[in-house]
Amino acid sequence: MSVPDRSGTGDVRTGALPVLLPFVRPQARAARLRPVHLWLLAGLALVSLPAWAQGGAAAPSPLAVVIKWAPLLLTGFAFNVAISLMAMAIGTGAGIGLGLAMLAEGRVLPRLAWCVTQVFRNVPWLVLLFFVMFLVPFQITVFGVRVPLPDWVKATFGFSLPVMANVAEIVRGAVRSVPNTQWEAAESLAFTRRQTMWRIILPQCAKRMLPPWMNVYALIAMATVQASIVGVTEMLTLTAQVHAAEGGRSELFAPLYGFALLCFFLYCYPIDRFTAALERRFETR
Amino acid sequence: MIATIQAWFQQLYETTGFNFTIFYDPYDWDRYVAGLRMTLFLGISTILMSLVIGAVGALLQSGPSRVLRALVNGFVVVFRNTPPLVQIFFFYFGLGTLLPDIRAADGLRVPILDNVQWAIIALSLFAGAFNVEIFRSGIEAVPRTTIEAAEALGYTRFKAYRHVVLPLALRVCLPALNNNLINLLKTTTLAYAIAVPETLYAVKQIWSESQNVLEMMLVLLATYAVLVGVLVWIMHRWERALRIPGYGR
Amino acid sequence: MTRATPAATPSSTWTPDQPIVRLADVHKSFGTFEVLKGISLAVRKGEVVCIIGPSGSGKSTLIRCVNALVPVSAGSIQVEGIEVTDPRLDKLALRRKVGMVFQQYNLFPHKTALQNVMMAPIHVLGQERREVEARARALLAKVRLAGKEDAYPGELSGGQQQRVAIARSLAMRPDVMLFDEVTAALDPETVKEVLVTIRELAEEGMTCMLVTHEMNFARDVADHIYFTDRGVIVEHGPPATFFASAQDERTRRFLSQVL
Numbered sequence: 001m002s003v004p005d006r007s008g009t010g011d012v013r014t015g016a017l018p019v020l021l022p023f024v025r026p027q028a029r030a031a032r033l034r035p036v037h038l039w040l041l042a043g044l045a046l047v048s049l050p051a052w053a054q055g056g057a058a059a060p061s062p063l064a065v066v067i068k069w070a071p072l073l074l075t076g077f078a079f080n081v082a083i084s085l086m087a088m089a090i091g092t093g094a095g096i097g098l099g100l101a102m103l104a105e106g107r108v109l110p111r112l113a114w115c116v117t118q119v120f121r122n123v124p125w126l127v128l129l130f131f132v133m134f135l136v137p138f139q140i141t142v143f144g145v146r147v148p149l150p151d152w153v154k155a156t157f158g159f160s161l162p163v164m165a166n167v168a169e170i171v172r173g174a175v176r177s178v179p180n181t182q183w184e185a186a187e188s189l190a191f192t193r194r195q196t197m198w199r200i201i202l203p204q205c206a207k208r209m210l211p212p213w214m215n216v217y218a219l220i221a222m223a224t225v226q227a228s229i230v231g232v233t234e235m236l237t238l239t240a241q242v243h244a245a246e247g248g249r250s251e252l253f254a255p256l257y258g259f260a261l262l263c264f265f266l267y268c269y270p271i272d273r274f275t276a277a278l279e280r281r282f283e284t285r
Numbered sequence: 286m287i288a289t290i291q292a293w294f295q296q297l298y299e300t301t302g303f304n305f306t307i308f309y310d311p312y313d314w315d316r317y318v319a320g321l322r323m324t325l326f327l328g329i330s331t332i333l334m335s336l337v338i339g340a341v342g343a344l345l346q347s348g349p350s351r352v353l354r355a356l357v358n359g360f361v362v363v364f365r366n367t368p369p370l371v372q373i374f375f376f377y378f379g380l381g382t383l384l385p386d387i388r389a390a391d392g393l394r395v396p397i398l399d400n401v402q403w404a405i406i407a408l409s410l411f412a413g414a415f416n417v418e419i420f421r422s423g424i425e426a427v428p429r430t431t432i433e434a435a436e437a438l439g440y441t442r443f444k445a446y447r448h449v450v451l452p453l454a455l456r457v458c459l460p461a462l463n464n465n466l467i468n469l470l471k472t473t474t475l476a477y478a479i480a481v482p483e484t485l486y487a488v489k490q491i492w493s494e495s496q497n498v499l500e501m502m503l504v505l506l507a508t509y510a511v512l513v514g515v516l517v518w519i520m521h522r523w524e525r526a527l528r529i530p531g532y533g534r
Numbered sequence: 535m536t537r538a539t540p541a542a543t544p545s546s547t548w549t550p551d552q553p554i555v556r557l558a559d560v561h562k563s564f565g566t567f568e569v570l571k572g573i574s575l576a577v578r579k580g581e582v583v584c585i586i587g588p589s590g591s592g593k594s595t596l597i598r599c600v601n602a603l604v605p606v607s608a609g610s611i612q613v614e615g616i617e618v619t620d621p622r623l624d625k626l627a628l629r630r631k632v633g634m635v636f637q638q639y640n641l642f643p644h645k646t647a648l649q650n651v652m653m654a655p656i657h658v659l660g661q662e663r664r665e666v667e668a669r670a671r672a673l674l675a676k677v678r679l680a681g682k683e684d685a686y687p688g689e690l691s692g693g694q695q696q697r698v699a700i701a702r703s704l705a706m707r708p709d710v711m712l713f714d715e716v717t718a719a720l721d722p723e724t725v726k727e728v729l730v731t732i733r734e735l736a737e738e739g740m741t742c743m744l745v746t747h748e749m750n751f752a753r754d755v756a757d758h759i760y761f762t763d764r765g766v767i768v769e770h771g772p773p774a775t776f777f778a779s780a781q782d783e784r785t786r787r788f789l790s791q792v793l
Contacts, residue, residue, distance in 0.1 A: 123471075258375060
């Protein structure tokens, strides 16, 4: 229904109409970085540095400010990356479980798993984040031991919820796409259902799951900045603090946020290209 | 009727402690409805604008000008690979403060574009970048031979586009488009960050004043579940209406 | 048939007793690969011409050049006196005279059979809807598809789709029909129904150019047969002599393989 799917093809594989060519993953061809785009980025940077002359002697130039604070901001960015990696790890584990639950036999478990998946996929990520931040206590007691839960841990957990739901949907879609004859063949060889799933079906669709999984990762990496809204210190929080420390000059906004854009772009764009390349490779086979 | 509902929720609060203020306190209710209205306004206006951006972008991408093609490509690449929240900040704080102020009727200096307008611009550009790609691949999915058939019947390039290519392309890219638009509706929550009084913002205000986080959280989840559900339903209806008998699933 | 076609390209010199389609020394290259190496042929009004030959011999390219779907590299093509190779060619005027049917039918999948037939006369010729609809229904009946007016292409068999495509082309009231291997993508059992339709057209006096692999059909229907191989016309003649006493070694080898 609503995977925030950057490929655009969504979870619904567009079946090729007999008269229509297969729907190619959108960005496969056009959206490739060419030298001209670097000029575009440079232009963007120029736009964001208009106050150079206005600054006068007392105030350092925006570029100087960015360079001065870059180490701190990059530390913040590294924290974003760390949160995204952890959320991805937790969410993937839980998502595989949830996906398999949707495919399980019986009536109750699959329906329940389906409902959980739908809820966590359809609610805005920011709302989920609020949900976790406000309703999970700041510490929990396990076997009499108090385990403190700092905000960033809760945020990580908050991000792993949508990851879980999307991974579950990816697993379900991939397993469904394996032809039924594979199940029949395995059954006729006396494999149990569990053996069939783990030894025959999942290995076949691991390859198919990789591009959408990476897609989810890029999305979660970009979503981590939302943690600043709920008070977790990460790159955007630091950016605002740096801005205040430099006297809150309004002409510093664009270069500082431009720097954040650049960091995420340099991180996510290669992932995007790699995902597209993988998808193209799998398609031709 | 309304009095009954209010009385019931008042009763619920007094007996169980579940404090759904919005259902008996008219002040909170009004704030909630205003937030909902803002979310709807954001959703509808950004959906329409992003569709226009997508269509124009896809047109330019298949156009003859190399410069325009490169510009569109750059736009798509940048907006797809950067966080929408940072885009909103960049636009609102970065560009918004660079624009000159104007003098309002009461003599106060106000920015040319307020936070709501900036949110609409930023979100539309973000979703529009995806729409460009979606539309373009839809057009590319129409086989060359079908266009050839139209040409052989005497269609001009423009007419062939209008009567054959675009209707087919729309059908091909509809699932992806729906996906993106639904995602856009969810992304409107990010406008919260620049104090646009949409649903999340209104609900947060209510719970911080009435101290009913859990209850309002449930209201929030239910609200988005319904909003997204309605949009999904509309999109599916549309998809079904455009379905070509004999093709597809 | 009367037609109010404005003379778009100087065609005043053409009279109906001259060949309706005339190719003179046509060359066509894709990159460095020369597909057509000097093709000359002429089709008179009411004639049925079949072009046969091994695959890759340039037959399809040849027929596509006639209605300017493929621009030629050198040479001259005239249709009713219109010079197709003229850079200022009025393609609309040309395509009103020349209809074309494709191997893959190429129907518009989002329109019903009736709409497929009606679209071009309305959109391209600006004719009145009611008159076009009556004609379209008559044409569908003529290709034995009465009752299938409201079916979408995806709901029709290949043979049915191909007959809709023929009706769609006829709705433009062309003077010449081009058929590009129109039975090649069909099931054996539906080939016949399409061939019957084409034969009826031919018997009514429609000028037809066919690229085909159906040798028996070509022998029955054609007035003249051209055999092409590697971009040149190797041999041509009326079917009786062509099939009975082919002179060239290549022709004989080809015929022995397909007959």
